[in-house]
Amino acid sequence: MTLSVEIVPLLADNYGYLLVDGRTGTTAFVDPAEAAPVVARVRARGGRLDWILLTHHHGDHVAGTAELVAAFGAKVAGAAADAHRLPPLDRALAEDDRFELGAASARVLATPGHTTGHVSYLFEESGDLFCGDTLFVMGCGRLIEGDAEAMWRSLAKLAALPPATRVWCGHEYTLANARFALSLDPENEALRARAVEVERLRMAGRPTVPSTIGEERATNPFLRAGEPAIRARMGTVGASAVEAFAAVRRAKDRFRG
Numbered sequence: 001m002t003l004s005v006e007i008v009p010l011l012a013d014n015y016g017y018l019l020v021d022g023r024t025g026t027t028a029f030v031d032p033a034e035a036a037p038v039v040a041r042v043r044a045r046g047g048r049l050d051w052i053l054l055t056h057h058h059g060d061h062v063a064g065t066a067e068l069v070a071a072f073g074a075k076v077a078g079a080a081a082d083a084h085r086l087p088p089l090d091r092a093l094a095e096d097d098r099f100e101l102g103a104a105s106a107r108v109l110a111t112p113g114h115t116t117g118h119v120s121y122l123f124e125e126s127g128d129l130f131c132g133d134t135l136f137v138m139g140c141g142r143l144i145e146g147d148a149e150a151m152w153r154s155l156a157k158l159a160a161l162p163p164a165t166r167v168w169c170g171h172e173y174t175l176a177n178a179r180f181a182l183s184l185d186p187e188n189e190a191l192r193a194r195a196v197e198v199e200r201l202r203m204a205g206r207p208t209v210p211s212t213i214g215e216e217r218a219t220n221p222f223l224r225a226g227e228p229a230i231r232a233r234m235g236t237v238g239a240s241a242v243e244a245f246a247a248v249r250r251a252k253d254r255f256r257g
């Protein structure tokens, strides 16, 4: 195993991730929404934390950063575009930069839409994607700063990754996302089977991450906004791919399922 990933649930429904490069022991934490559970987990593993990787500037992704820096001397990496509103960065990253975690290496993907400076981290060798609030399991982030076109481009970039790529997202929103997905795409057998599976996982108190890019392409209504059945339901037959996506995003914002 080149890169191990441990899920650390934070706050009400956030996920942070503890990454360890198996060859060097170099350790990072992705999106520390709060410090205490992360400090406990890092101490339990021997007290090494070399890096904090930030996907975007929202408080529920960065609030634990200062305390982790103080506790472990970790360095901080995040988007150069948002350096002015992220915790102080030791590495400021942009599209296609490489981030080395020991012998593991991530490609930085600019994935704006939820925020303008949002980045994702793709560890290509192990096939692990940390995409914050861009792509969720059967969902996507709200368009808080970016527009539909920016988010659609970001999602298309992620959807084009190898299907086996594991998707480690920023929140456990999956049950609500599945209800919305079923409302648009009720004949989709892959979606129906998956909705049953995620219900079972949540009933057992287990996370629904990681997903994979292949599963998302088969079941995520935002990635499938251009499918004929969804276009017909949304009234976007003949509309552009961006318009079709924007209509699904607006429908989700209104959805009370």
Ligand SMILES: [Zn+2]
Pocket: 056, 058, 061, 114, 133
């Ligand atoms: Zn956010």
